[in-house]
Amino acid sequence: MTIQESGAARPAGRPRSEKAEKAIIEATLDLIAEGMGVSELSIEAIASRAGVGKTTIYRRWSNKEDLVVDALSTLKAPLPPLSGTSVRDDLITLLEAMRTESGHQRGRCVMNIAMSEADRHPRLMERFVKRAIEPRRLALREVIERGVATGELRPDLDVAMGMAILSGTMMWHTKWGPAGDLPADLPERIVDAALAGMAP
Amino acid sequence: MTIQESGAARPAGRPRSEKAEKAIIEATLDLIAEGMGVSELSIEAIASRAGVGKTTIYRRWSNKEDLVVDALSTLKAPLPPLSGTSVRDDLITLLEAMRTESGHQRGRCVMNIAMSEADRHPRLMERFVKRAIEPRRLALREVIERGVATGELRPDLDVAMGMAILSGTMMWHTKWGPAGDLPADLPERIVDAALAGMAP
Amino acid sequence: MTIQESGAARPAGRPRSEKAEKAIIEATLDLIAEGMGVSELSIEAIASRAGVGKTTIYRRWSNKEDLVVDALSTLKAPLPPLSGTSVRDDLITLLEAMRTESGHQRGRCVMNIAMSEADRHPRLMERFVKRAIEPRRLALREVIERGVATGELRPDLDVAMGMAILSGTMMWHTKWGPAGDLPADLPERIVDAALAGMAP
Amino acid sequence: MTIQESGAARPAGRPRSEKAEKAIIEATLDLIAEGMGVSELSIEAIASRAGVGKTTIYRRWSNKEDLVVDALSTLKAPLPPLSGTSVRDDLITLLEAMRTESGHQRGRCVMNIAMSEADRHPRLMERFVKRAIEPRRLALREVIERGVATGELRPDLDVAMGMAILSGTMMWHTKWGPAGDLPADLPERIVDAALAGMAP
DNA sequence: CAGTAATCGAGACGGTACGTCTCGTCTTAGA
DNA sequence: TCTAAGACGAGACGTACCGTCTCGATTACTG
Numbered sequence: 070m071t072i073q074e075s076g077a078a079r080p081a082g083r084p085r086s087e088k089a090e091k092a093i094i095e096a097t098l099d100l101i102a103e104g105m106g107v108s109e110l111s112i113e114a115i116a117s118r119a120g121v122g123k124t125t126i127y128r129r130w131s132n133k134e135d136l137v138v139d140a141l142s143t144l145k146a147p148l149p150p151l152s153g154t155s156v157r158d159d160l161i162t163l164l165e166a167m168r169t170e171s172g173h174q175r176g177r178c179v180m181n182i183a184m185s186e187a188d189r190h191p192r193l194m195e196r197f198v199k200r201a202i203e204p205r206r207l208a209l210r211e212v213i214e215r216g217v218a219t220g221e222l223r224p225d226l227d228v229a230m231g232m233a234i235l236s237g238t239m240m241w242h243t244k245w246g247p248a249g250d251l252p253a254d255l256p257e258r259i260v261d262a263a264l265a266g267m268a269p
Numbered sequence: 270m271t272i273q274e275s276g277a278a279r280p281a282g283r284p285r286s287e288k289a290e291k292a293i294i295e296a297t298l299d300l301i302a303e304g305m306g307v308s309e310l311s312i313e314a315i316a317s318r319a320g321v322g323k324t325t326i327y328r329r330w331s332n333k334e335d336l337v338v339d340a341l342s343t344l345k346a347p348l349p350p351l352s353g354t355s356v357r358d359d360l361i362t363l364l365e366a367m368r369t370e371s372g373h374q375r376g377r378c379v380m381n382i383a384m385s386e387a388d389r390h391p392r393l394m395e396r397f398v399k400r401a402i403e404p405r406r407l408a409l410r411e412v413i414e415r416g417v418a419t420g421e422l423r424p425d426l427d428v429a430m431g432m433a434i435l436s437g438t439m440m441w442h443t444k445w446g447p448a449g450d451l452p453a454d455l456p457e458r459i460v461d462a463a464l465a466g467m468a469p
Numbered sequence: 470m471t472i473q474e475s476g477a478a479r480p481a482g483r484p485r486s487e488k489a490e491k492a493i494i495e496a497t498l499d500l501i502a503e504g505m506g507v508s509e510l511s512i513e514a515i516a517s518r519a520g521v522g523k524t525t526i527y528r529r530w531s532n533k534e535d536l537v538v539d540a541l542s543t544l545k546a547p548l549p550p551l552s553g554t555s556v557r558d559d560l561i562t563l564l565e566a567m568r569t570e571s572g573h574q575r576g577r578c579v580m581n582i583a584m585s586e587a588d589r590h591p592r593l594m595e596r597f598v599k600r601a602i603e604p605r606r607l608a609l610r611e612v613i614e615r616g617v618a619t620g621e622l623r624p625d626l627d628v629a630m631g632m633a634i635l636s637g638t639m640m641w642h643t644k645w646g647p648a649g650d651l652p653a654d655l656p657e658r659i660v661d662a663a664l665a666g667m668a669p
Numbered sequence: 670m671t672i673q674e675s676g677a678a679r680p681a682g683r684p685r686s687e688k689a690e691k692a693i694i695e696a697t698l699d700l701i702a703e704g705m706g707v708s709e710l711s712i713e714a715i716a717s718r719a720g721v722g723k724t725t726i727y728r729r730w731s732n733k734e735d736l737v738v739d740a741l742s743t744l745k746a747p748l749p750p751l752s753g754t755s756v757r758d759d760l761i762t763l764l765e766a767m768r769t770e771s772g773h774q775r776g777r778c779v780m781n782i783a784m785s786e787a788d789r790h791p792r793l794m795e796r797f798v799k800r801a802i803e804p805r806r807l808a809l810r811e812v813i814e815r816g817v818a819t820g821e822l823r824p825d826l827d828v829a830m831g832m833a834i835l836s837g838t839m840m841w842h843t844k845w846g847p848a849g850d851l852p853a854d855l856p857e858r859i860v861d862a863a864l865a866g867m868a869p
Numbered sequence: 870c871a872g873t874a875a876t877c878g879a880g881a882c883g884g885t886a887c888g889t890c891t892c893g894t895c896t897t898a899g900a
Numbered sequence: 901t902c903t904a905a906g907a908c909g910a911g912a913c914g915t916a917c918c919g920t921c922t923c924g925a926t927t928a929c930t931g
Contacts, residue, residue, distance in 0.1 A: 082880030083922040089882075108309060111912055122883040127914070202445070230462045234434055237441030241433045245402070262430045266466025285902070313891065322904040327893075482906025483896040489908080508708030511886060522909040527888070602845070630862045634834055637841030641833045644840075645802070662830045666866025682875025683927045689877080713917060722878045727919070 085129070092119040093126055097140040107137055138196045148208055156216035157260055163209055164239050164256035209235065216267075223269045234263050285329075292319040293326055297340040310337070338396045348408055356416035357460055363409055364439050364456035409435065416467075423469045434463050485529070492519040493526055497540040507537055538596045548608055556616035557660055563609055564639050564656035609635065616667075623669045634663050685729070692719040693726055697740040707737055738796045748808055756816035757860055763809055764839050764856035809835065816867075823869045834863050 096119035100110055110133060116123045130136040149166045151159040213231050216222035222231075238259050242251060296319035300310055310333060316323045330336040349366045351359045413431050416422035422431075438459050442451060496519035500510055510533060516523045530536040549566045551559045613631050616622035622631075638659050642651055696719035700710055710733060716723045730736040749766045751759045813831050816822035822831075838859050842851060 079924075080880085081878070081924080083882075085881065086922095112914085113912060116883090120883080122881095122885095123914080124884085124916095125882065128881075132914095227458070227462065230438075230458060233438045233441045233446075233459075234462060236445075237437035237439070238430075238433045239437070241437030241440060245398075245436075246433075258427070258430065259433075262427065262434060262466060264466070266462060266464070289903080311891065312893075316904095320904090322906090323893080324895090324905095325903065328902080332893090479898075480906085481898075481904070483908075485907060486896095506708060508706065512888080513886060516909090520909085522911085523888080524890090524910090525908065528907075532888095598845075627858070627862065630838075630858060633838045633841045633846075633859075634862060636845075637837035637839070638830075638833045639837070640841060640844075641837030645798075645836075646833075658827070658830065659833075662827065662834060662866060664866070666862060666864070680875075681873075681929065683877075683929090685876065711917060712919080720878090722880085723919080724879090724921090725877065728876080732919095 086125075089119070089121050089125050090129065093121055093129070093136070094140045094143055095119065096121075097136060098144065101137075101140070107133065110137070141197055142200045144201075148204060151208070151212065156212060156219070156221040157264060159212045160209075160235060160260045160263075161256045163205070163212065164235065164259060167205075167236075167239050167243075168251050168256055206232065206236075220269065222264075222267050226267055231263070231267055234266075235259065238263065286325075289319070289321050289325050290329065293321055293329070293336070294340050294343055295319070296321075297336060298344070301337075301340070312336075341397060342400050348404060351408070351412065356412055356419070356421040357464060359412045360409075360435060360460045360463075361456045363405070363412065364435065364459060367405075367436075367439050367443075368451050368453075368456055406432065406436075420469065422464075422467050426467055431463070431467055434466075435459065438463065486525075489519070489521050489525050490529065493521055493529070493536070494540045494543055495519070496521075497536060498544070501537075501540070507533060510537070541597060542600045548604060551608070551612065556612055556619070556621040557664060559612045560609075560635060560660045560663075561656045563605070563612065564635065564659060567605075567636075567639050567643075568651050568653075568656055606632065606636075620669065622664075622667050626667055631663070631667055634666075635659065638663065686725075689719070689721050689725050690729065693721055693729070693736070694740050694743055695719070696721075697736060698744070701737075701740070707733065710737070741797060742800050748804060751808070751812065756812055756819070756821040757864060759812045760809075760835060760860045760863075761856045763805070763812065764835065764859060767805075767836075767839050767843075768851050768856055806832065806836075820869065822864075822867050826867055831863070831867055834866075835859065838863065 093115060096115045097110070099118060100114060112123060112126055112133065115121075115136075116126055126136065130139065149162050151162055153159065209232050210228060213222065213226070213228050217224060217226055217228070239256070242255060242259075293315060296315045297310070299318065300314060312323055312326055312333060315321075315336075316326055326336065330339065349362050351362055353359065409432050410428060413422065413426070413428050417424060417426055417428070439456070442455060442459075493515060496515045497510070499518065500514060512523060512526055512533065515521075515536075516526055526536065530539065549562050551562055553559065609632050610628060613622065613626070613628050617624060617626055617628070639656070642655060642659075693715060696715045697710070699718065700714060712723060712726055712733065715721075715736075716726055726736065730739065749762050751762055753759065809832050810828060813822065813826070813828050817824060817826055817828070839856070842855060842859075
């Protein structure tokens with residue numbers, strides 16, 4: 070051995086093209102954003118849109134699900150920064166993030182897809198929850214627990230139920246509320262309604 | 270003329286078989302209950318399962334969506350009778366109905382399907398909302414409005430927001446709560462948590 | 470049973486389209502005549518040229534070989550009528566048929582294909598020999614045997630060897646002779662050269 | 670200048686590996702001998718069998734044909750020595766060489782390939798004829814012309830036709846004769862049958 | 870002996886065709 | 901007229917090779 074090897078040796082042969090990988094992800098998200106469901110998505114369409122051979126896709130992902138999971142994962146919008154001034158403000162910020170994430174064309178469709186197809190594709194669901202849902206859930210829990218600690222919320226509050234009320238109500242509006250964009254003051258109204266039962 | 274005609278003339282030729290129709294609906298529900306999404310559902314699979322020719326299906330429904338809507342509609346569980354003794358009791362009854370409807374194998378899958386695929390199949394969504402969601406929504410609204418009238422709920426309550434909180438929280442648990450059957454006391458806990466902010 | 474059945478019952482369902490079958494054969498021969506070898510022939514090209522789905526081809530022939538055999542078989546030009554006046558005349562007629570069969574664009578290519586690919590596709594070979602070669606071989610044998618009987622040929626002639634000499638020499642010219650069409654007097658010259666050793 | 674240069678300067682860089690070249694040729698002949706046609710031959714299979722990168726093949730031969738021609742050329746069995754005692758003996762020797770060349774596993778397959786694919790690959794044909802067929806044809810012609818000169822054959826013999834009869838009859842047996850090895854006395858019988866029409 | 874340059878193996882690249890599958894429609898004979 | 905059966909054109913599936921390209925490593929000559 071003449072030169073020290075740095076951990077994992079680079080595999081022989083031409084390295085995989087990052088450009089192709091990105092193009093595939095982009096094409097997938099484009100097609101999803103154009104309203105295709107996971108089942109309507111065709112690998113051939115993705116390949117053609119990405120200007121890529123089918124082999125190049127199958128070399129990286131062995132099935133459509135894996136590709137979709139990876140594609141959706143790249144969209145995990147960063148959590149909004151929380152001001153920390155008051156529980157009410159932070160809750161509104163979190164719900165506002167949920168509201169606007171569904172505002173962008175892509176975000177909305179991606180969310181729809183994610184929620185829609187999740188049950189039928191359990192592995193997709195699992196991975197998506199881990200990457201996209203869990204962090205938001207955790208942030209929400211922390212805000213509520215902080216509120217309990219600071220006395221802004223009732224000391225005997227059922228934290229899990231509080232989370233369910235806030236997320237669920239927001240989600241309900243997203244899904245079943247009147248069509249079109251959600252009103253800008255919705256997060257504030259939901260938080261106030263929820264706080265009515267959670268304040269000390 | 271040998272047999273009396275009853276108003277509208279019966280069309281000539283062999284009448285459509287009711288047996289085939291039922292078999293098709295049953296096969297469709299079976300397949301949905303086995304976890305297929307609307308897109309995975311294949312007319313050929315339904316025909317084969319029902320022991321029926323594909324033509325027989327296409328003659329009755331021009332596309333998969335129509336068939337699925339009709340199939341789901343046959344499952345519209347009747348609304349539970351409300352005791353009317355108290356708003357709390359009636360709300361618990363309504364949420365309990367939502368909980369158990371998702372408990373039976375078929376009901377759960379059908380609900381999942383309905384919720385999942387709705388966005389991608391707007392006409393399905395529309396008809397499903399009309400037949401299955403609207404009546405429940407209406408019942409919920411009546412109970413809440415009655416509570417406002419009787420003084421059990423705050424007079425300045427935002428009725429729509431109250432509905433969103435109750436339905437949304439229940440729905441949230443159905444979708445994101447811990448796996449397995451929902452706990453029996455969940456409706457009661459949700460109602461109590463919600464009433465904390467809605468009582469006068 | 471109301472009507473007598475005529476032997477094999479017609480199978481249920483829509484009968485296979487003769488039109489499609491013919492279009493497929495035609496397309497195959499066209500492509501072969503355009504110079505494609507069996508291996509260069511693509512089922513997709515045939516399907517597209519014939520205006521037919523690939524399924525419709527695979528439903529009838531399970532592989533390319535079978536299709537090619539059937540296609541070639543439709544070209545088996547009828548044997549020329551033999552005058553019977555003299556062995557020499559009949560032999561010239563037979564060899565002339567071999568010569569002109571290679572004259573038509575299609576015939577030539579088909580023959581080439583048949584001879585070329587035969588060894589690599591033994592089943593093709595076998596079936597092709599049976600349908601196209603055997604009848605010609607038989608006719609040749611009969612002429613020679615008649616010549617032996619009438620005294621036009623040597624009584625101790627090795628009939629098989631005579632056939633080999635006549636066919637082989639003709640074939641040799643087809644394959645290795647100077648390019649372009651074979652000269653019109655070639656059959657006559659071959660027959661005369663061969664008869665020099667076969668006449669009594 | 671340190672070392673004398675031998676005419677053409679050796680190109681810079683690493684010289685091509687003779688070992689790889691041989692391995693490629695060997696692998697090609699192996700695969701052909703295993704019954705593959707030129708079209709079934711895959712460069713990838715050759716590369717893999719030879720333990721060589723595809724580049725190493727494409728650097729030397731720009732296409733499959735060229736490779737096959739070179740591979741076949743390495744097999745050009747030497748012409749058998751002719752005793753010269755009599756035309757009959759020499760003809761038998763030549764035909765005997767044709768017969769046995771088809772006996773060895775490799776030789777047979779190579780011959781088959783050469784004859785089969787020739788028409789579809791004209792450049793292959795041309796080069797193969799030059800290297801393998803032409804020398805044999807020349808030898809045959811010389812023997813026959815010598816026979817005419819010595820009086821063993823008819824003075825007005827059509828030499829070209831005589832060649833066609835001898836080669837063609839032998840070829841006919843190779844191609845259309847009964848399966849299995851050709852009988853040992855076949856060359857003798859053919860020569861005698863042919864000489865019957867060629868002797869003075 | 871260090872530098873230069875063509876070669877080596879490996880394997881990824883954008884493609885094409887494969888043979889299979891399922892789609893929704895069409896076309897039969899029989900009920 | 902409706903039914904079951906099943907053929908139809910269409911097109912996506914995942915695989916195998918094509919011929920090209922890009923890697924790091926190797927191997928000879930040159931300065």
